[in-house]
Amino acid sequence: xxxxxxxxxxxxxxxxxxxxxxxxxxxxxxxxxxxxxxxxxxxxxxxxxxxxxxxxxxxxxxxxxxxxxxxxxxxxxxxxxxxxxxxxxxxxxxxxxxxxxxxxxxxxxxxxxxxxxxxxxxxxxxxxxxxxxxxxxxxxxxxxxxxxxxxxxxxxxxxxxxxxxxxxxxxxxxxxxxxxxxxxxxxxxxxxxxxxxxxxxxxxxxxxxxxxxxxxxxxxxxxxxxxxxxxxxxxxxxxxxxxxxxxxxxxxxxxxxxxxxxxxxxxxxxxxxx
Amino acid sequence: xxxxxxxxxxxxxxxxxxxxxxxxxxxxxxxxxxxxxxxxxxxxxxxxxxxxxxxxxxxxxxxxxxxxxxxxxxxxxxxxxxxxxxxxxxxxxxxxxxxxxxxxxxxxxxxxxxxxxxxxxxxxxxxxxxxxxxxxxxxxxxxxxxxxxxxxxxxxxxxxxxxxxxxxxxxxxxxxxxxxxxxxxxxxxxxxxxxxxxxxxxxxxxxxxxxxxxxxxxxxxxxxxxxxxxxxxxxxxxxxxxxxxxxxxxxxx
Numbered sequence: 001x002x003x004x005x006x007x008x009x010x011x012x013x014x015x016x017x018x019x020x021x022x023x024x025x026x027x028x029x030x031x032x033x034x035x036x037x038x039x040x041x042x043x044x045x046x047x048x049x050x051x052x053x054x055x056x057x058x059x060x061x062x063x064x065x066x067x068x069x070x071x072x073x074x075x076x077x078x079x080x081x082x083x084x085x086x087x088x089x090x091x092x093x094x095x096x097x098x099x100x101x102x103x104x105x106x107x108x109x110x111x112x113x114x115x116x117x118x119x120x121x122x123x124x125x126x127x128x129x130x131x132x133x134x135x136x137x138x139x140x141x142x143x144x145x146x147x148x149x150x151x152x153x154x155x156x157x158x159x160x161x162x163x164x165x166x167x168x169x170x171x172x173x174x175x176x177x178x179x180x181x182x183x184x185x186x187x188x189x190x191x192x193x194x195x196x197x198x199x200x201x202x203x204x205x206x207x208x209x210x211x212x213x214x215x216x217x218x219x220x221x222x223x224x225x226x227x228x229x230x231x232x233x234x235x236x237x238x239x240x241x242x243x244x245x246x247x248x249x250x251x252x253x254x255x256x257x258x259x260x261x262x263x264x265x266x267x268x269x270x271x272x273x274x
Numbered sequence: 275x276x277x278x279x280x281x282x283x284x285x286x287x288x289x290x291x292x293x294x295x296x297x298x299x300x301x302x303x304x305x306x307x308x309x310x311x312x313x314x315x316x317x318x319x320x321x322x323x324x325x326x327x328x329x330x331x332x333x334x335x336x337x338x339x340x341x342x343x344x345x346x347x348x349x350x351x352x353x354x355x356x357x358x359x360x361x362x363x364x365x366x367x368x369x370x371x372x373x374x375x376x377x378x379x380x381x382x383x384x385x386x387x388x389x390x391x392x393x394x395x396x397x398x399x400x401x402x403x404x405x406x407x408x409x410x411x412x413x414x415x416x417x418x419x420x421x422x423x424x425x426x427x428x429x430x431x432x433x434x435x436x437x438x439x440x441x442x443x444x445x446x447x448x449x450x451x452x453x454x455x456x457x458x459x460x461x462x463x464x465x466x467x468x469x470x471x472x473x474x475x476x477x478x479x480x481x482x483x484x485x486x487x488x489x490x491x492x493x494x495x496x497x498x499x500x501x502x503x504x505x506x507x508x509x510x511x512x513x514x515x516x517x518x519x520x521x522x523x524x525x526x527x
Contacts, residue, residue, distance in 0.1 A: 017369060020366060129433065133366075133427055133432075143474050150474070156510065213502035222408055
């Protein structure tokens with residue numbers, strides 16, 4: 001291998017071997033390779049703005065029978081009466097800002113360390129690379145070997161936390177079979193919205209690469225663990241569509257929150273079936 | 275129904291070169307490699323290109339076609355518009371020898387750095403017994419034709435020459451994963467994957483999977499599972515504690 005390199009200019013990417021074919025263009029791709037990272041960036045930025053606004057808004061997250069996934073579980077004393085799960089409020093009056101900020105680190109961490117979203121944001125935001133065979137603009141690249149990106153290895157812990165959150169949000173969907181007065185045996189469009197949100201979050205979580213590993217991927221001998229092999233096979237099937245579930249569940253969370261917010265602030269009433 | 279198509283082909287060697295324009299006859303059913311051969315036969319007899327099977331199985335004719343790393347023999351001319359100029363360049367990541375031929379010796383060096391299959395010491399050749407269910411996962415990786423398109427596309431070395439010493443690339447990290455998943459392999463692959471072969475350089479942007487002509491799901495089935503195994507070994511205190519308490523080794527599972 002040749003070891004001599006060309007010195008980089010001030011804005012130049014990393015120096016490359018002069019023994020390579022000298023081609024000036026960063027890429028010769030003629031397709032719209034920039035479209036996918038651009039759309040990814042726009043959608044993620046829109047979600048970040050919306051989620052930040054709603055997380056700090058500290059209002060319109062509970063309707064009596066529906067609770068926004070951004071605020072569940074609501075674990076501060078200042079939560080709207082009735083919104084806490086079983087009255088569990090370990091954070092007292094001293095927590096004066098939005099209770100959403102207490103919990104959002106977990107779903108945020110799960111998505112930030114997700115193997116799919118890593119691809120999405122490395123391409124869309126960090127341009128490392130923006131697309132395949134398109135030169136990245138950075139002079140140096142160390143991957144996920146150092147702080148802070150090495151923290152992405154904690155994905156499985158956020159996955160465990162995500163399972164707890166999914167269970168709580170599933171319970172929220174069951175609680176939505178009440179009317180705003182708290183009487184059981186009722187169902188509304190909001191019930192369906194919360195059920196759909198919980199289902200989407202479950203399939204997103206169960207299709208996760210860490211889940212696949214924990215279920216059986218870590219094994220050397222599937223033949224010694226037939227049940228785990230079956231579980232691994234099922235999760236592998238879901239894992240094929242992890243990207244799809246990642247996006248759909250992201251939209252699901254935002255739309256569910258928006259629905260609850262619109263009902264809570266009286267923009268429209270939650271249509272009931274019975 | 276033939277037509278005259280426009281081609282740009284990179285001509286040159288390590289001392290320099292540039293894209294040369296050609297107008298060439300293109301016939302129905304042809305692939306890019308056919309056109310390169312026609313250029314050799316009719317206009318540029320000294321144009322160098324590496325090829326062998328013309329069936330997508332030898333991995334020799336790797337190049338970049340309109341900027342995308344592809345096999346020339348598997349790229350149909352019918353995928354381009356008739357008035358579209360098709361640009362063919364050599365693989366960017368490796369030193370060029372001449373025209374479309376590059377020196378892929380980097381990959382041979384990295385292949386030699388992977389510790390070979392290590393069966394249990396008391397098991398002799400001919401005594402290997404394993405169940406299909408235990409080997410089928412890694413059989414996907416055996417479809418690799420070593421075209422090195424994944425190695426060429428990975429930005430960790432494509433855009434950063436300095437990482438070549440410390441990063442084996444997706445093809446050989448996949449080989450490490452294949453051996454780590456092998457039911458009879460006893461070597462410790464997890465530490466070496468991270469520390470010797472540079473698995474931490476991989477930021478799973480999946481370009482290796484996108485360009486693989488054998489459609490091997492390199493990232494999902496080899497690199498990410500290997501990253502998770504490395505997490506077990508190096509970054510997960512609960513797994514570490516569990517293994518200590520149960521005195522379990524990785525080959526027990």
